[in-house]
Amino acid sequence: AQSVTQLGSHVSVSEGALVLLRCNYSSSVPPYLFWYVQYPNQGLQLLLKYTSAATLVKGINGFEAEFKKSETSFHLTKPSAHMSDAAEYFCAVGVGISDKLIFGTGTRLQVFP
């Protein structure tokens, strides 16, 4: 069965530091992978998606993710954290006939001044 695993339920960085949020997937077929962000009391907003066109995917707000088949990973990075990046981040894989999303457990990012 297809699934995603997010390592680290909480990540803390200083403003200006590199952000690295980890996601590993399990899939027997080429996966469609997504990163979503959830700000407090809001819904899920799409950051970026991987659909096999390119292994390095650029998203909104300066985030990007690299698809590495050999490592079954799709880690999310941002070179320089901003206070406004503090939120919960979810990795997800699209599966099944209706492409339902299977989410990871989420990583809460804290950014300190």
Place this chain on the structure above:
Amino acid sequence: EPEVTQTPSHQVTQMGQEVILRCVPISNHLYFYWYRQILGQKVEFLVSFYNNEISEKSEIFDDQFSVERPDGSNFTLKIRSTKLEDSAMYFCASSEGGSAQPQHFGDGTRLSIL
């Protein structure tokens, strides 16, 4: 930019009562979904809907749950007889369809069962 809207933002209901959560998906989208997020847990798929019928449903989506698209714009989730464990944030999402198309989410309805 078009968005998915959900009403109400917060619903408080007595256990055993019926509740209907409402969603207006993006107008040209073809696939509709409901997910839920119990406090402190991950987002879980409930059901997908296409061409006026259920495409897939999870084990959570038992006989107490139903979905409907009563007109050309609304997409509803009904829980017939609510239980305490139904307390969660419920998210509606829609997409154009196709594996590469992302789902767009509403801000959710927080359902509290007393």
